[in-house]
Amino acid sequence: MSPARPDRLRVTVVSPGYPPDRGGVEEHVAQVARRLAAGGDAVRVLAGTPDPALRGREDVLDGVVVRRYRSLPTPGMTTAPGLVVAGLREAGRGDVLHVHSYHALSGLAALAGRRHPVVLTPHYHGTGHSAAARVLHGGYRHLGARLVAAADRVVCVSAAEARLLEQDFPGVAARTTVIPNGAETAAIRAADPWPEQGPTVLAVGRLEPYKGHDRVVEAMPDVPGARLVVVGRGPERDGLRALAARLGLADRVRVLDDVATPELHRWLRTADVLVSMSAHEAFGMAPVEAAAAGCRTVLSDIPAHREVAREHLHGSATLVPRTAGPTLLATAVRSALEETGREGRVRVRVPDWDDVAARTREVYLEVLDAAGVGGAA
The missing domain is CATH 3.40.50.2000 (Glycogen Phosphorylase B;)
Structure with missing residues (x-):
């Protein structure tokens, strides 16, 4: 027994x-x-x-x-x-x-x-x-x-x-x-967006090369009128800031070294689109948190992102090839921003x-x- x-x-x-x-x-x-x-x-x-x-x-x-x-x-x-x-x-x-x-x-x-x-x-x-x-x-x-x-x-x-x-x-x-x-769905949905930000693209994750944040920065010249906020900690911080400056984007790209969880929730509620061009993920937590906040996502077409998009994001995600260049990525981001402008924020149920x-x-x-x-x- x-x-x-x-x-x-x-x-x-x-x-x-x-x-x-x-x-x-x-x-x-x-x-x-x-x-x-x-x-x-x-x-x-x-x-x-x-x-x-x-x-x-x-x-x-x-x-x-x-x-x-x-x-x-x-x-x-x-x-x-x-x-x-x-x-x-x-x-x-x-x-x-x-x-x-x-x-x-x-x-x-x-x-x-x-x-x-x-x-x-x-x-x-x-x-x-x-x-x-x-x-x-x-x-x-x-x-x-x-x-x-x-x-x-x-x-x-x-x-x-x-x-x-x-x-x-x-x-x-x-x-x-x-x-x-x-995701902390209740806390994320209760967070107040930052005021007067305008169209906002968000990237969240360790500032490591495999996360592909540099490729999101490189796409931003072809996403006029929008700003990019990158949230994370790691060795790529200074390189990302320098890249933004070289591209003439210093006033439209903000790299936050790290933020407390309540502040991250506010950025999730502020953003119109979250972008992850990561080459490797076991799951992909940021896209799920973004969807909980009502945010559309543009994701690299890797197995974990395909699964997250299929099982949890319910049509609110766009997958692009992991090796997509700036033009293709910018097109996907612009399309997601336009969809948000037409239809408003998404409403999906994600794991809690x-x-x-x-x-x-x-x-x-x-x-x-x-x-x-x-x-x-």
Whole structure:
């Protein structure tokens, strides 16, 4: 007879980062952790951080215990040796260990799975996004295969990610569940747009070459009368500003180093069109958040974006080839702006983080059932 399902779970999460550090993985982890804690579960997050002011701190944020470890600026992969050690040590102290990101050495904490049930959310992109990152990932592949094999359950954020993972690690499909990312729909829709902005194009994401923000800037000379706002953090910031200046767009392109979540919600509500020309995504969170805000989207035609457009954006997205030049991209952006002018903002239903958290918790319970573990009372 299997043990009764627990009313309260003890969950340890290992993540390459956590807010106020920003990124898709960080946002996913925080949104789910907060909701689990609000529901009564004991949630502890072990996270890396590049911020010296946060290293070594332990805080309780929205009911979640967050302990931070120093992460190192390794090209193409987050490296935090102390975080790996802490994750391995913590594995036996709770009911479930949930490890995030194949593309971070902290993922090696999944190797502790022999002592306790482990769930892995890989946020998998395949190889790295630069020559140096691809070399690093090539050397990492053996360890990566071990961590994928060690997980009792693998949660992918899209079917496209799940297919890529199965292609590179045959046999994992039998342990894989797809739970899409969500959006803070109520908070986004309640946000006030910035006043008197005029036609606004928005790009959101890490300021890294693979995100393709430079290509959006290059298209803006052919989108007269509109301004571009780029929101993110990363090494491309100064290069994007310089590119805008060379193209004579300094007064129409604004690169924000990073913004707090409420401010981002206001930009989502202000924008008429969100553009993502990313070359690699496991899901594509920004387009879903934009759709929640009523914003049309222009997206690179990659597997994750095709899936998001089909399943969640309901005709409000335009897909363009990933290698599209400035003229083609500008044409798509102008068309989306004109459609907004004619028909107003879109109204679509997108996944909500409440649903994501509930489905993630159900995975935890299924893993505990399979292991014959009753969890905390």
